[in-house]
Amino acid sequence: MSAQTETKLTVTPDKxxxxxxxxxxxxxxPIHIDPEFARNVGLPGNxxxxxxxxxxxxxxxxxxxxxxxxxxxxxxxxxxxxxAPEKEIVVTTTVSEADGSRTKLDIVAEQDGNQIIRNxxxxxxxx
Amino acid sequence: MSDNNAGKTxxxxxxxxxxxxxxxxxxxxxxTSPVFHDSEAAKxxxxxxxxxxxxxxxxxxxxxxxxxxxxxxxxxxxxxxxxGSQEFEWDEPVVAGDTVTTTAKLKDxxxxxxxxxxxxxxxxxxxxxxxxxxGTWTNIVRGG
Numbered sequence: 415m416s417a418q419t420e421t422k423l424t425v426t427p428d429k430x431x432x433x434x435x436x437x438x439x440x441x442x443x444p445i446h447i448d449p450e451f452a453r454n455v456g457l458p459g460n461x462x463x464x465x466x467x468x469x470x471x472x473x474x475x476x477x478x479x480x481x482x483x484x485x486x487x488x489x490x491x492x493x494x495x496x497x498a499p500e501k502e503i504v505v506t507t508t509v510s511e512a513d514g515s516r517t518k519l520d521i522v523a524e525q526d527g528n529q530i531i532r533n534x535x536x537x538x539x540x541x
Numbered sequence: 542m543s544d545n546n547a548g549k550t551x552x553x554x555x556x557x558x559x560x561x562x563x564x565x566x567x568x569x570x571x572x573t574s575p576v577f578h579d580s581e582a583a584k585x586x587x588x589x590x591x592x593x594x595x596x597x598x599x600x601x602x603x604x605x606x607x608x609x610x611x612x613x614x615x616x617x618x619x620x621x622x623x624x625g626s627q628e629f630e631w632d633e634p635v636v637a638g639d640t641v642t643t644t645a646k647l648k649d650x651x652x653x654x655x656x657x658x659x660x661x662x663x664x665x666x667x668x669x670x671x672x673x674x675x676g677t678w679t680n681i682v683r684g685g
């Protein structure tokens with residue numbers, strides 16, 4: 415893949431991102447905000463909300479579309495593994511198809527060498 | 542549980558979009574563009590008011606999706622449930638001051654690899670009846 419068609423967005427969610435996202439979204443599931451509860455149910459610690467991670471994939475797609483949120487027409491993702499706070503996430507966006515005003519993107523989000531979102535596909539349309 | 546719940550629909554949920562909620566959400570997910578924060582910047586870009594980032598749809602859809610996923614007739618075991626995949630198709634942008642109404646439907650239930658898949662669909666429209674987003678939410682229950 416050539417350098418022109420692949421872009422990367424990196425983000426390191428701080429310790430309290432899951433708490434802020436819980437407030438913003440209304441999803442207060444304790445596996446996201448209570449490390450002790452999370453460990454008691456067999457997780458390594460509190461984990462990121464999947465939809466927060468999907469929002470990072472959406473952000474990468476919006477950037478690929480020049481920053482106009484209207485350009486993003488469709489986004490599908492598969493959630494895999496678990497994201498953790500305080501570790502860098504790399505979102506890699508690849509143009510898979512460009513046809514006039516319509517662009518298709520393949521996107522993956524990785525953390526610690528694990529794909530936390532895979533097989534993501536986005537459609538951008540410029541007006 | 543039998544699978545004859547496929548096609549079941551859930552009550553519409555109405556959500557009034559506030560500017561500060563959009564900003565709070567945008568800050569939590571790192572959406573820094575001024576169109577998500579500043580009315581003037583949004584108007585210059587052609588929006589009626591501060592615009593919601595596309596993924597804000599999860600905020601205004603939640604009130605319709607919650608009762609669907611928690612439906613006792615489906616009996617989904619939340620402790621064994623994972624969010625498997627998600628798709629959104631966006632249409633009309635949502636701006637502060639909009640009222641968005643979302644309806645949810647159980648589209649399909651099926652078994653695969655010893656797991657049960659619950660596929661929900663949501664449809665959200667603004668106060669003018671214009672479609673803002675369609676969502677497909679796939680939840681997987683292990684040992685379902």
